[in-house]
Amino acid sequence: MGRAASKTRGGGFTFIEVLVALAIFALAGLVLASSYLNVLSAHQAVLQRDAHAMDRRLVREVLFAEPTLEKVTAWNELALPGERTARWRATVTPTTVADLFDVTLEAELPTGNGERSITISENCRLLRPSWSRPADREALQAAARSKLAQRPFQ
Numbered sequence: 001m002g003r004a005a006s007k008t009r010g011g012g013f014t015f016i017e018v019l020v021a022l023a024i025f026a027l028a029g030l031v032l033a034s035s036y037l038n039v040l041s042a043h044q045a046v047l048q049r050d051a052h053a054m055d056r057r058l059v060r061e062v063l064f065a066e067p068t069l070e071k072v073t074a075w076n077e078l079a080l081p082g083e084r085t086a087r088w089r090a091t092v093t094p095t096t097v098a099d100l101f102d103v104t105l106e107a108e109l110p111t112g113n114g115e116r117s118i119t120i121s122e123n124c125r126l127l128r129p130s131w132s133r134p135a136d137r138e139a140l141q142a143a144a145r146s147k148l149a150q151r152p153f154q
Contacts, residue, residue: 055080055109056120059088063105069131072103084110087117092131098140099129 013021059078066072072090080086088107095102103124108117129137 052109052118052120055084055086056107056122059086059107059109060105060122063088063090063103064126067128067130069128072131080110086110094132094136095125096140096143098137098144099127099132101126101128101131 058080062076062078063072069092073092075087075089078086078088086107086109088105090106091104093102093104094100103126105120105122105124107120109120110117
């Protein structure tokens with residue numbers, strides 16, 4: 001009886017087994033499709049959030065390359081790609097170290113969709129000998145030398 005049953009069964013899959021396999025593949029496809037859509041929406045969100053990153057970088061590079069203090073503290077215009085113009089200026093505060101400055105960069109960046117411009121503000125510390133006044137630099141260096149002279153060395 002065992003041999004007769006095995007001959008009639010054959011080597012294929014039953015209808016139920018095929019349906020279960022199709023359900024598993026459909027579920028895996030659904031999970032992969034939703035994961036792909038999540039990646040695409042996250043990528044789009046990052047692009048929208050960082051739409052002004054290139055403009056900020058260009059303004060920052062112009063600030064870092066400017067040798068004169070007077071030009072940095074006044075409002076300046078910078079031509080951006082796409083026939084747009086950014087306005088920027090910096091507030092410069094000397095520190096207690098010669099030629100070192102605390103800088104607050106303010107920039108008005110135009111948006112690409114015709115809305116009003118956005119304003120950004122960034123803080124940084126720059127070493128700029130060309131921004132120092134010789135008398136201020138000499139006074140700070142003299143103060144640093146006197147501090148070192150008073151320090152006991154062992």
